[in-house]
Amino acid sequence: xxxxxxxxxxxxxxxxxxxxxxxxxxxxxxxxxxxxxxxxxxxxxxxxxxxxxxxxxxx
Amino acid sequence: xxxxxxxxxxxxxxxxxxxxxxxxxxxxxxxxxxxxxxxxxxxxxxxxxxxxxxxxxxxxxxxxxxxxxxxxxxxxxxxxxxxxxxxxxxxxxxxxxxxxxxxxxxxxxxxxxxxxxxxxxxxxxxxxxxxxxxxxxxxxxxxxxxxxxxxxxxxxxxxxxxxxxxxxxxxxxxxxxxxxxxxxxxxxxxxxxxxxxxxxxxxxxxxxxxxxxxxxxxxxxxxxxxxxxxxxxxxxxxxxxxxxxxxxxxxxxxxxxxxxxxxxxxxxxxxxxxxxxxxxxxxxxxxxxxxxxxxxxxxxxxxxxxxxxxxxxxxxxxxxxxxxxxxxxxxxxxxxxxxxxxxxxxxxxxxxxxxxxxxxxxxxxxxxxxxxxxxxxxxxxxxxxxxxxxxxxxxxxxxxxxxxxxxxxxxxxxxxxxxxxxxxxxxxxxxxxxxxxxxxxxxxxxxxxxxxxxxxxxxxxxxxxxxxxxxxxxxxxxxxxxxxxxxxxxxxxxxxxxxxxxxxxxxxxxxxxxxxxxxxxxxxxxxxxxxxxxxxxxxxxxxxxxxxxxxxxxxxxxxxxxxxxxxxxxxxxxxxxxxxxxxxxxxxxxxxxxxxxxxxxxxxxxxxxxxxxxxxxxxxxxxxxxxxxxxxxxxxxxxxxxxxxxxxxxxxxxxxxxxxxxxxxxxxxxxxx
Amino acid sequence: xxxxxxxxxxxxxxxxxxxxxxxxxxxxxxxxxxxxxxxxxxxxxxxxxxxxxxxxxxxxxxxxxxxxxxxxxxxxxxx
Numbered sequence: 001x002x003x004x005x006x007x008x009x010x011x012x013x014x015x016x017x018x019x020x021x022x023x024x025x026x027x028x029x030x031x032x033x034x035x036x037x038x039x040x041x042x043x044x045x046x047x048x049x050x051x052x053x054x055x056x057x058x059x
Numbered sequence: 060x061x062x063x064x065x066x067x068x069x070x071x072x073x074x075x076x077x078x079x080x081x082x083x084x085x086x087x088x089x090x091x092x093x094x095x096x097x098x099x100x101x102x103x104x105x106x107x108x109x110x111x112x113x114x115x116x117x118x119x120x121x122x123x124x125x126x127x128x129x130x131x132x133x134x135x136x137x138x139x140x141x142x143x144x145x146x147x148x149x150x151x152x153x154x155x156x157x158x159x160x161x162x163x164x165x166x167x168x169x170x171x172x173x174x175x176x177x178x179x180x181x182x183x184x185x186x187x188x189x190x191x192x193x194x195x196x197x198x199x200x201x202x203x204x205x206x207x208x209x210x211x212x213x214x215x216x217x218x219x220x221x222x223x224x225x226x227x228x229x230x231x232x233x234x235x236x237x238x239x240x241x242x243x244x245x246x247x248x249x250x251x252x253x254x255x256x257x258x259x260x261x262x263x264x265x266x267x268x269x270x271x272x273x274x275x276x277x278x279x280x281x282x283x284x285x286x287x288x289x290x291x292x293x294x295x296x297x298x299x300x301x302x303x304x305x306x307x308x309x310x311x312x313x314x315x316x317x318x319x320x321x322x323x324x325x326x327x328x329x330x331x332x333x334x335x336x337x338x339x340x341x342x343x344x345x346x347x348x349x350x351x352x353x354x355x356x357x358x359x360x361x362x363x364x365x366x367x368x369x370x371x372x373x374x375x376x377x378x379x380x381x382x383x384x385x386x387x388x389x390x391x392x393x394x395x396x397x398x399x400x401x402x403x404x405x406x407x408x409x410x411x412x413x414x415x416x417x418x419x420x421x422x423x424x425x426x427x428x429x430x431x432x433x434x435x436x437x438x439x440x441x442x443x444x445x446x447x448x449x450x451x452x453x454x455x456x457x458x459x460x461x462x463x464x465x466x467x468x469x470x471x472x473x474x475x476x477x478x479x480x481x482x483x484x485x486x487x488x489x490x491x492x493x494x495x496x497x498x499x500x501x502x503x504x505x506x507x508x509x510x511x512x513x514x515x516x517x518x519x520x521x522x523x524x525x526x527x528x529x530x531x532x533x534x535x536x537x538x539x540x541x542x543x544x545x546x547x548x549x550x551x552x553x554x555x556x557x558x559x560x561x562x563x564x565x566x567x568x569x570x571x572x573x574x575x576x577x578x579x580x581x582x583x584x585x586x587x588x589x590x591x592x593x594x595x596x597x598x599x600x601x602x603x604x605x606x607x608x609x610x611x612x613x614x615x616x617x618x619x620x621x622x623x624x625x626x627x628x629x630x631x632x633x634x635x636x637x638x639x640x641x642x643x644x645x646x647x648x649x650x651x652x653x654x655x656x657x658x659x660x661x662x663x664x665x666x667x668x669x670x671x672x673x674x675x676x677x678x679x680x681x682x683x684x685x686x687x688x689x690x691x692x693x694x695x696x697x698x699x700x701x702x703x704x705x706x707x708x709x710x711x712x713x714x715x716x717x718x719x720x721x722x723x724x725x726x727x728x729x730x731x732x
Numbered sequence: 733x734x735x736x737x738x739x740x741x742x743x744x745x746x747x748x749x750x751x752x753x754x755x756x757x758x759x760x761x762x763x764x765x766x767x768x769x770x771x772x773x774x775x776x777x778x779x780x781x782x783x784x785x786x787x788x789x790x791x792x793x794x795x796x797x798x799x800x801x802x803x804x805x806x807x808x809x810x811x
Contacts, residue, residue: 012398015406019587021417022580026640026687118764151790152766303752306763307770309792323791333793337777346780445781454784454795503778548784549800550759552793 061548063106063217065138067129068159069153070115071553072146073172075204076562081212081702087600106212111605117152119159120268133163134274140166140219142211147184148200148554150321154313155306157193157298161225164256166193166218170211174203176554180331187321192316193226196408203559227258233711234308237265238294244284247277265289266305271441302653333554337438346442353435357426358519361419361499372565374658377411388536397601401590404654409586412660415499416643417571423496423565426572432558436461437550445549446694450533451541452546453477456486460529463493464522465570467689471696481541484531487693491685492529492713496524496570501680504646508661511669517674521681524717528682551683577641585637591650592633605652624679624715625672641686671729673721682714736808738773738787739801745752746774746809762800766790772809 068074082101100111110551113129134433145153149562150171157169169189175183183665190197196214200207217223218695219391229235241261263272264285278704325518340349345682385402430436444454455477462470477483494502502518510517594600605611606629613636614629621627621635630652638645647659653663669678684690686709694703741747747749752759766789767773776793777786784797 002393005394008392008394008398011716012401015401017586019584020591022584023588026581026584047490100782117761120760120764149790149792152792155764155766300752303763303768307768310768312764312773341781341786342778343778343779436763441779441784441786444797445779445783446796519798548797549758549765549796552795601747634760643752654784 060244061102061109062215063136064108064110064112064140064142064215065136066112066144067133067156068115068144068172069146069156071118071551072115072149072153073143073202074115074144075112076140077144077172077200077208078110078615079149079209080202080205080208082183083109084262089103092491097407101211106211106216108212111186111652118156119162119316120266122265133160133165135601138165139386140168140215142215142469143171144202147171148180148182150522151310151317154307154316158187158228158313159262162256162258162262163191164224164258167225168218169193169195169197169216171197171199172202174206175204176556178291180326183322185322189316189320192319193373195223205377208688228312230308230312230730233292234265238262238290240263240288241285244281244288244548245275245277246276248281250386260363262305265292265646266302285341299393303666331554332621333434336555340435340692341442350439350442354418354522355519357423357430357534359421359515361448362428363515366419370415375416377407377414378425378658381411382407383444397594400594400654401587405586405651406583408650408655408660409589410578410583412647412650413500413643414575415501416646417574419499419503420496423499424465425567427462428563428566429558430461432556432594434553434555437446437552440550441552448537450530451482451485451537452489452533453479453482455460455548455550456482456489459486459490460493463490465493465496467491467493467495467685468692471689484697484702485536485541485729487674487696488536488709489529491531491689491693491710492532492682494525494681495642495685495689496574497686498680500643500646501638503678504661505664505668505673505677509668509673517677518578521677524678525681528713528717534707565613577643581641582643582647585640586647589644589648591628593652610652623716625726626668626679627673628667630667632677635683638662639684639687640681641688642680645680671722671725674725675718678721679714679718682710682717684710735805737802738804738806739798741773741775741806742786743775743778743785746772747790747806748772748809749804750807751805753805757795757802762796762804765794767804773804 066074078101079101080102083104100109102109111132116125116126116129118126118323119130141160141163143157145157160167164187166511171186171189173574174184184199186197196218196725198210198214199205200211230238234474238258238261241264245260245264246257260272260275265288267289270287272647288627289301292304293301296304304362320397339345342349382403389399389402400599439461440457442454443457446454447456456474459473462473467490470493471487475488476485477486498521501517503514506514506517523542534672589610592613593605593608594601595609596607597609597612602608606615610633611629614633617636618627618629618632621632626632630649634645634652637648650660651665653660655663664673685693690703690707693706694700697703697706738747738749749767749769750771751765752762763798771789774788775785775787779785779795784791784795785801787794788794
């Protein structure tokens with residue numbers, strides 16, 4: 001395997017890990033009842049974790 | 060920490076528009092009462108203020124959730140000042156809240172919005188005199204055009220610095236006497252309660268709002284004394300009704316103020332532009348055809364040549380430019396075969412396949428924004444109320460249902476404007492049947508593959524079917540679960556307004572951004588996970604034949620359940636499962652599983668489905684449970700896990716039965732001819 | 733009963749409110765919206781299906797149902 005191929009393989013594995021990580025995060029948040037619709041700009045949901053992050057940025 | 064300011068006003072008078080102008084934030088605005096259902100705080104661009112945008116209320120004696128949020132905020136959070144925004148074209152009713160806010164004894168600035176509309180009507184408001192009469196600074200603005208916005212903050216700063224509190228209002232003699240007498244009874248308790256002045260509590264006691272005076276902890280002797288005063292007060296009028304009498308006193312005061320400061324030049328029955336539009340839009344005979352026409356135009360615009368053209372451009376970009384770029388790199392690097400499958404069949408087909416729907420989603424939300432901004436939504440509620448009442452709903456359920464065409468999550472939240480709990484629960488259960496924007500991707504794929512000539516019509520039929528199923532289920536629920544309830548339907552019909560291009564574009568862009576974020580996170584991770592599940596066997600070995608994979612095994616197990624519906628392949632079954640995370644994932648899963656995107660996916664689909672089974676699959680996707688985030692929202696808004704589960708179970712059942720019926724009836728007809 | 737209610741007022745004519753009937757919390761809502769004794773209400777339009785109705789008072793438009801209109805007692809507007 002050449003250097004290029006190794007880089008590609010490493011990149012792909014990193015992508016897989018990232019994908020799994022995001023997936024687990026989404027599922028975990030959903031199970032905690034904290035799933036957000038990704039539409040924070042328009043959302044007024046009370047106690048939405050994403051919104052809290054956004055609000056704390058404002059402060 | 061700066062000063063805390065509460066932004067309060069009637070529903071639909073431009074609070075959120077002002078909030079956005081002051082803070083540079085981009086909150087969602089629409090032209091119907093109750094857009095804002097939760098408070099939101101933001102910092103002003105200029106000056107050192109935290110402004111809290113509160114839901115609109117008509118009065119400080121609240122019934123519905125959003126009205127309580129506002130009242131509790133003012134009483135518990137003790138803001139440094141109140142900005143009361145009123146609609147200049149509807150000044151009398153708007154000042155009713157102002158009068159009650161004055162009782163709270165906070166520094167106040169009155170902002171008279173819609174001054175451009177006031178001028179257009181040929182009215183004039185003498186703001187200087189109004190300011191003298193009410194004892195607070197008045198700032199005339201036009202929030203839509205961002206006129207005079209800086210002046211608002213200047214005045215706020217001024218009233219806080221000099222603690223300018225508007226003087227108590229003097230009502231008619233009878234009312235004033237009753238208030239004074241009540242005051243003498245409760246004076247001791249007020250000193251303990253602090254913050255809020257006596258006028259507020261005395262007025263609340265006089266009108267019989269016991270919830271607001273709980274903090275006073277009055278004893279029975281005091282309550283008895285108050286009751287006696289109230290009875291005497293009621294006797295002094297012929298209508299013997301404390302609530303009506305106090306409201307009347309307040310309105311009398313307002314009428315006097317308005318008479319002195321506002322010049323209206325038209326006779327009350329003169330036709331306004333809104334009246335002229337309404338002559339057609341809410342006409343007895345034309346209203347329903349016009350409504351259907353608007354819906355049809357919206358959908359044909361979305362699925363028409365414009366959307367198709369833009370989709371094609373994105374598809375070319377994804378397939379020809381990005382995909383060939385990646386495969387070029389892989390070839391050069393001499394990378395192993397599985398990386399091709401991961402990057403091209405997994406990520407590019409999954410994420411890229413979804414991106415081709417961006418134009419349609421954008422156009423749909425663009426149309427919905429225009430409808431919301433124009434004021435048509437309230438008319439639609441007016442037109443459909445009688446009909447929806449037969450289903451145990453009300454016209455107010457209609458707005459969430461239309462919003463459901465966009466996204467179920469905010470639509471479920473919009474049900475908060477409904478005061479009746481049964482009505483609200485029922486609306487929440489039916490909203491998911493309104494086909495959301497994400498499901499569009501599924502229809503577009505299948506209708507494009509099988510019903511080329513009638514694509515628009517087939518997709519439109521999905522929306523109609525969803526509506527019909529909602530009606531049927533609504534009737535059923537009314538007969539069984541939600542028996543007999545009388546809700547109220549008092550709703551303001553706002554004047555039509557020209558949608559603000561800025562607000563419409565902003566709103567559309569926000570939705571697109573949400574869609575892109577979702578494609579980058581949820582859909583991306585789903586594509587990877589699906590790819591893994593499809594390429595590894597249960598014993599975690601890489602397999603070449605994906606029917607041996609984890610997904611293949613799961614899919615093969617559950618596929619027989621769907622065989623009677625016409626789509627018993629394992630790929631179709633597991634795609635439904637991934638649709639639980641996000642509806643777009645159904646399409647991206649099929650893309651990953653068949654290793655194809657765009658036109659090539661259409662080709663694969665048309666070889667494994669028949670037109671009938673494709674239609675059946677679309678119907679199932681339309682009706683079965685909404686995505687996780689919608690489910691979580693439903694759970695929260697219902698306030699119970701049981702209700703959310705029940706509604707999910709109901710939806711799956713309905714989806715199965717309807718799809719089964721369509722497929723079996725369809726095959727029967729096919730066999731007959 | 734025999735008393736005149738807002739429900740009896742023809743489209744295109746107006747009446748003056750005398751009393752609000754007992755409607756529980758709804759009564760308070762109607763009052764807050766400005767339907768108080770003495771106010772003049774113009775019945776503007778009936779929805780395509782016969783209910784609700786659109787009324788005009790205090791310079792703005794409001795939609796209420798017939799059941800609610802039945803609880804708003806009025807007298808003929810002598811203008």
